[in-house]
Amino acid sequence: MELEPDLCSVSDALEILVGKWKPIILLHLIKKSPLRFSELKQRIPGITQKMLTSQLRELEEEDIIQRVVYPVVPPKVEYSITEYGKSLEPILNAMHEWGTKHTLHKKQKLKQEF
Amino acid sequence: MELEPDLCSVSDALEILVGKWKPIILLHLIKKSPLRFSELKQRIPGITQKMLTSQLRELEEEDIIQRVVYPVVPPKVEYSITEYGKSLEPILNAMHEWGTKHTLHKKQKLKQEF
DNA sequence: CTGAATCCCTAACGATACTG
DNA sequence: CAGTATCGTTAGGGATTCAG
Numbered sequence: 001m002e003l004e005p006d007l008c009s010v011s012d013a014l015e016i017l018v019g020k021w022k023p024i025i026l027l028h029l030i031k032k033s034p035l036r037f038s039e040l041k042q043r044i045p046g047i048t049q050k051m052l053t054s055q056l057r058e059l060e061e062e063d064i065i066q067r068v069v070y071p072v073v074p075p076k077v078e079y080s081i082t083e084y085g086k087s088l089e090p091i092l093n094a095m096h097e098w099g100t101k102h103t104l105h106k107k108q109k110l111k112q113e114f
Numbered sequence: 115m116e117l118e119p120d121l122c123s124v125s126d127a128l129e130i131l132v133g134k135w136k137p138i139i140l141l142h143l144i145k146k147s148p149l150r151f152s153e154l155k156q157r158i159p160g161i162t163q164k165m166l167t168s169q170l171r172e173l174e175e176e177d178i179i180q181r182v183v184y185p186v187v188p189p190k191v192e193y194s195i196t197e198y199g200k201s202l203e204p205i206l207n208a209m210h211e212w213g214t215k216h217t218l219h220k221k222q223k224l225k226q227e228f
Numbered sequence: 229c230t231g232a233a234t235c236c237c238t239a240a241c242g243a244t245a246c247t248g
Numbered sequence: 249c250a251g252t253a254t255c256g257t258t259a260g261g262g263a264t265t266c267a268g
Contacts (some may be wrong), residue, residue, distance in 0.1 A: 003141055003145065003203075003206060003207065003210055006218060008214025009209075009210055009212075009214045009217060010138075010141065010209045010210050010213050011137060011138070011213070012212075012213040012216050012217065013208075013209035013210075013212045013213045013216065014131060014132070014137060014209065016216075018128070018132055018196075019239085019240085020240080020241070023124045023125060023128060024124075024125070025249040027117055027124065030117065031117065033249085036135065036249085036250090037249070037250055037251080038250075041250095041259065046160060048242065048243075048244095049250075049251070049252095050240090050241090050244095050251090050252085050253095051241070052250095052251095053250080053251060054240095054241095063219070065185060069250095073248095073249090075248085075249045075250050075251080076249075076250085076252080077249080077250060077251085082151045084219060087215065088212065089117075090208045090211075091205065091208040091209055091212055092117060092124060093208075094116065094128075094166070094204045094205040094207075094208045095123075095124045095127035095128065095205055096117055096123055096124045096125070097204075098123075098126075098127045098173065098201060098202065098205055099123025099124050099125070099126040100123045100233075101124060101128045101201065102123065102126050102127065102130075103126065104197060107175070112230075124242090130238080132261085134260080134261070135263095149230085150230095151229070151230055151231080152229065152230080154229085160259090161261075162262065162264095163230080163231070164231090164232085164233095164261085164262075164263085164264095165260095165261070165262075166231095167230080167231060168260095168261090181229095187268095188229045189229050189230050189231080189268080190229075190230090191229080191230060191231085
């Protein structure tokens with residue numbers, strides 16, 4: 001399959017991943033599913049409840065993750081990556097690999113300036 | 115290399131690609147470099163001059179593309195993908211592949227609703 | 229032809245307080 | 249515990265105009 005700019009299904013993938021916290025949420029759920037709401041919150045420093053909720057909702061809407069509510073007191077809600085969501089892993093992997101190299105590239109760029 | 119959520123160099127990659135027009139610009143420049151400003155504008159329907167300019171500047175800032183100005187009248191400016199920029203191709207490919215499948219997934223989801 | 233400058237609007241994000 | 253509701257801020261994007 002060739003990269004055809006005009007078709008640009010690339011944007012579809014980007015839309016899924018865009019959102020300040022979505023990639024990190026997905027990485028966590030890929031690494032370990034299911035995770036409770038509070039577990040996710042613990043693992044993601046700096047995220048607010050509102051943001052975690054909204055990003056989870058959007059991912060759920062796209063069938064990337066699954067939300068299971070247990071009717072107990074106190075409430076218990078578990079989130080898992082779906083099979084469909086797992087199909088994003090190659091993208092995340094490619095990004096992770098690139099991101100790691102990118103860090104080196106930035107360092108070398110700084111060196112040049114001295 | 116393993117996907118480690120906490121390191122999250124993934125975000126670095128995302129930051130590069132995020133911007134409404136960056137992926138499509140990159141796809142064009144990967145497909146054919148160099149391209150003049152006006153050529154890019156022609157190939158990307160709907161983009162304004164301001165957006166094209168600003169997105170190109172940001173990509174240039176990250177060494178993803180290269181800008182060459184020819185001191186002629188009328189002005190001529192050519193943009194090319196850099197070697198470094200080409201390293202993004204695996205990500206774009208992964209996204210493109212996923213995006214294509216995603217289209218099918220959405221169609222099937224619609225079917226279910228009837 | 230290739231921009232820069234300006235103004236405006238909206239969507240995303242964030243802080244905080246409240247609830248079953 | 250796992251959320252909503254509300255309010256405010258900010259950044260991204262867009263329309264338009266002007267300029268070398």
